[in-house]
Amino acid sequence: MASSDGALTDHNAQDLQQGHAAGVLSHEWCYRMNSVDWWRCACAALITASWISSLAAGLQPSLIYLLPLTILGVVTGVTCILALLTDRQWAILAFLGFVVIVPALSFRSREIGTIGLDWQNGIKLVLWFLLLGICIVKIRSYGDLLKDSVILGFLSFISFGLISSLYSPVPLYSAVCALGVAGYLLFACFIAANVAERTILRTLTFCMAGYFLATWLYALLFPDQAFLPPYGDREIYRLFGLSSHPNMLAVEVSCLLCIMLTAVSRGHLSKKWAWAIGLLAAITILNTGSRTSALALVLAAAAAQIRARGWGLPFLVLISVCGVAFALAAGLGLMPGLDELVSPASRTGDAGEILTMTGRTELWSFVWDTIMRRPFFGYGFNSAEAVLAQNWYGNPDAGYNAHNTFLQALLTVGFVGTFPLIAAYVILVYRWFARRQSLASYVTPYLTIVGITEVHIASNPFLLTLVAFLAIALDALALQNSRSVSRSASHINRAAGPNRLMAGDPAGT
Numbered sequence: 001m002a003s004s005d006g007a008l009t010d011h012n013a014q015d016l017q018q019g020h021a022a023g024v025l026s027h028e029w030c031y032r033m034n035s036v037d038w039w040r041c042a043c044a045a046l047i048t049a050s051w052i053s054s055l056a057a058g059l060q061p062s063l064i065y066l067l068p069l070t071i072l073g074v075v076t077g078v079t080c081i082l083a084l085l086t087d088r089q090w091a092i093l094a095f096l097g098f099v100v101i102v103p104a105l106s107f108r109s110r111e112i113g114t115i116g117l118d119w120q121n122g123i124k125l126v127l128w129f130l131l132l133g134i135c136i137v138k139i140r141s142y143g144d145l146l147k148d149s150v151i152l153g154f155l156s157f158i159s160f161g162l163i164s165s166l167y168s169p170v171p172l173y174s175a176v177c178a179l180g181v182a183g184y185l186l187f188a189c190f191i192a193a194n195v196a197e198r199t200i201l202r203t204l205t206f207c208m209a210g211y212f213l214a215t216w217l218y219a220l221l222f223p224d225q226a227f228l229p230p231y232g233d234r235e236i237y238r239l240f241g242l243s244s245h246p247n248m249l250a251v252e253v254s255c256l257l258c259i260m261l262t263a264v265s266r267g268h269l270s271k272k273w274a275w276a277i278g279l280l281a282a283i284t285i286l287n288t289g290s291r292t293s294a295l296a297l298v299l300a301a302a303a304a305q306i307r308a309r310g311w312g313l314p315f316l317v318l319i320s321v322c323g324v325a326f327a328l329a330a331g332l333g334l335m336p337g338l339d340e341l342v343s344p345a346s347r348t349g350d351a352g353e354i355l356t357m358t359g360r361t362e363l364w365s366f367v368w369d370t371i372m373r374r375p376f377f378g379y380g381f382n383s384a385e386a387v388l389a390q391n392w393y394g395n396p397d398a399g400y401n402a403h404n405t406f407l408q409a410l411l412t413v414g415f416v417g418t419f420p421l422i423a424a425y426v427i428l429v430y431r432w433f434a435r436r437q438s439l440a441s442y443v444t445p446y447l448t449i450v451g452i453t454e455v456h457i458a459s460n461p462f463l464l465t466l467v468a469f470l471a472i473a474l475d476a477l478a479l480q481n482s483r484s485v486s487r488s489a490s491h492i493n494r495a496a497g498p499n500r501l502m503a504g505d506p507a508g509t
Contacts, residue, residue, distance in 0.1 A: 080094055080095060081095070081130070081134070084134065085134070085137060085138070087141075087194065089195065089199075092191070092194060092195060093195070093199065093203050096191060096195075096200075096203060096204070096207075097203065097207040099127065099131070099187065099466065100204060100207050100208065100211075100463060100466065101207060101208075101211050102123065102127070103123075103124050103127060103461075103462070103463070104211065104242070104243060104248075104252055104462075104463050105242050105243075106120065106242065106243055106244035124180070125176060125180075127183075128176070128179060128180035128183045128184075128461070129179070129183070131183035131184065131186070131187045132179060132182065132183040132186065134187070134190070135183065135186035135187055135189075135190050136186075138190055138194075139186075141190065141193055141194055142186075142189040142190050142192070142193035142194070142473075144480060145189045145192065145193060145473055145476050145477060145480065146189065148472075148476035148479070148480070149424075149427050150424045150427050150428050150431070150472050150475075150476065151185065151189065151472060151473070151476055152420075152424075153420045153421065153423045153424025153427065154185055154420075154421070154424050154469075154472070155182070155185065156420035157409070157413070157417060157418075157420045157421040157424070157458075158178055158181050158182045158185065160381075160413045160416065160417030160420070161174065161177070161178035161181070161381030161382070161412070161413055161417065162175060162178040162179065162182075162381070164178075164377065164378060164379075164380045164381045164412065164413050164417065165178065165380060165381060167377070167379075167380060168379065168380020168381065168383045169379065169380060169383055169386045169387065170380065170383050170386045171380070173382065173383070173386075174380040174381040174382055174383055174412075175381075177381055177382040177459070177460055177461075178381045178382070180460065180461045181460075181461045181465065183461070184461040184465050184466050184469055185469045187466070187469075188466060188469035188470045188472070188473045189469075189473045189476075191470060191473070192470060192473035192474045192476070192477050193473075193477060197266070197268070197474060198263075198266070198268040200470065200474070201259055201262060201263040201266070201268050201269070201439070202263060202268055202269060204256075204259045204467075204470075205256065205259055205260050205263055205269060205273075205277060208252070208255070208256040208259070209256065209277045209280060209281075211242070211252075212241075212252075212253065212256070212280055212281065212284050213280070214242065215239075215241030215242050215243070215249070215284065216241070216284070218241050218242055219239060219241050226239060226240065226241045226242075227239055227240070228240055228245075228246055236289055238287070238288055238289040238290075239284065239287040239288050239289075240288065246288040246289055246290055247288070247290045247292070247293065247454070248462070249284070249288050249290075250285050250288040250290030250292075250293035250294065251290075251293050251450065251454070251456065251462070251463070251464050252463050252464075253281050253284050253285040253288070253293075254285065254293050254296065254297045254446060254450075254464075255463050255464055255467045256277070256281050257278065257281050257285075257297060257301075257442075258297075258300070258439065258442035258443050258446060258467065259439065259467065260274060260277055260278065260281070261301060261304070261442055262437075262438065262439045262441070262442055265308075265437050266437070266438075285297070292450060292452075292453050292454070293450060295449070296445075296446050296449035296450040297446060299319075299445065299446075299449055300442050300443075300444075300445040300446035300449060301442065303445040304437070304441040304442045304445065307432065307433065307441060308437050308441070360398070360403045360404075360453060362394055363392070363394060363398050363399070363402070363403055364402070364403070364404060364407060366388075366392060366393075366394070367388070367402045367404075367407050367411055368407070370387065370388065370391075370411060371407070371410045371411050371414075374414065375410075375414060375415055376414045376415055376416050377413065377414040377416055377417065378410065378411055378412045378413045378414035378417060379411060379412060380412060380413075381412050381413055382412060382459050382460060383412055384400070384401045384402055384408055384411050384412060384455075384459075385399075385400040385401060387411070388400070388401070388402075388411075401455045401459060402455060403453055403454060403455065404451070404452060404453065404454075404455065405451035405452075405454070405455050405456070405457055405458050406418065406421075406422070406451070406458075408455035408458045408459060409421050409458045412458070421458065425448075428440070428444055428472065429444065429448070431444075431475060431479075432444045432445070436478070438471070438474060438475055438478065439467075439470065439471040439474055439475075440471040440472065440474070440475045443467060443468050443471040444471070447464070447468050450464075456468075
């Protein structure tokens, strides 16, 4: 009887334990439902209700299908931003991928000289202000980086651009573009301060590789919309895919290769991935037909490798001397066979296309004359298209900017606003010789070379703008950390010096 009672007692105890465990699990399940899954149910209900209401309202079929997707995108975006503000790494990286890919997409063309707000510009506008808002809220996480001299130089340049909107012929456009560049710079500082370099480089590499795979898929499905038709005597189709222009796509590929080469040299990416992604990038840039970007990339990669071996300054002097000598010889007519030498590289078979950089030399002369009319403060940030399109007498496709970084800066913000940009460039080049192998080792020479014929860093924010600012921010962080370590070591040595002397340590003498 006693044993039977004991068995019943044990059995009851087990029932109580099982019941308690079931109650705990039920409570935990309810808690998860209340804290996590409710928003999923709300999203599903909202999408379903919007779809039914759209059908009931008799809207167009395209709107009916896009509305639920829009709501889903907005909910996902808000969730990602809220997670980003709480420093969730996955949200920060997802937003970085969004900033890299979405602004690079282009699904429409516009006439030169028409500056207005359409749905595609509207997406960029929302993104720029969103970047500014996030970066202002999180400024304490990266505020120390804003004291760096190069970043201060770019901030000063942007500030002059914002002020110039007061007298710009397109004031709102100038102000918004300046704020967009500011947003990219602050976002680059935020990323550098909150994400490890390895994670940044790998995320950018794989995101951009996926973007170029999507570009080729789009080109295979819609070849008529992915290739620029040939002009001149040669049947050369130039790939632009999901981008706005073949030259722009080539710059984006160059950004990927600069990032990938840095990741490999820093040990953040395996050589198998590097070969696969490098092959994809090489095929893509060759199909764009962009000679300037390809040449700038090759020279930048060569310069980075030469600099890593300690030959950076002799290489720079050699390149400068050869460039000046070639320009003088060509200008003085000392190279009679030059036309036959360079004409094969022309798309039209005309050597003048190469020697005038596709008409850029004539444009530069016109831009300089325009600068001299308002030399000190310029015409307003990124107002070149509005200013040049009215009076430019050459190829209309060339008259939307100055096709040179510093000429663009002089035209838009004058000598006063361009001075901090030049100062930032000088410090950036100086650091290129002095600093370790980093993203700036490839981006600095590429940005300098491609800046001879393009205006990326002094105009709208593009992918190259973000990559350049990331390179600058990562270098500023590394410099800040090295100085902090040096100060700490110096402080420890000063504090330990008297103790060594008191102990009779010969090292203290």
